[in-house]
Amino acid sequence: MIVRIMGEGQVKVADSHFAELGKLDDELLAEMESGDEVGFRRTLGALLEAVRRLGEPLPDDALEPSELILPAEEASLDEVKEMLSDDGLIPG
Numbered sequence: 001m002i003v004r005i006m007g008e009g010q011v012k013v014a015d016s017h018f019a020e021l022g023k024l025d026d027e028l029l030a031e032m033e034s035g036d037e038v039g040f041r042r043t044l045g046a047l048l049e050a051v052r053r054l055g056e057p058l059p060d061d062a063l064e065p066s067e068l069i070l071p072a073e074e075a076s077l078d079e080v081k082e083m084l085s086d087d088g089l090i091p092g
């Protein structure tokens with residue numbers, strides 16, 4: 001799956017990693033719903049780091065359709081709330 005991190009670029013992540021990413025997404029959603037700004041910052045950073053670690057960056061000149069778009073690390077809680085679906089940032 002091609003994942004875009006806003007402001008950074010695209011990363012190709014194998015489907016086998018989405019269980020791990022989904023757990024972080026669930027934590028992030030719970031922290032957002034409770035207004036836990038500190039937890040939100042920590043978990044958003046962990047989610048983005050996991051995508052970077054588990055994925056393979058695409059070249060800057062590659063323009064693949066992104067199947068998933070994640071916010072930049074400095075995104076505010078309100079900005080991320082606007083991006084959410086009922087499932088969080090990562091569907092499923």
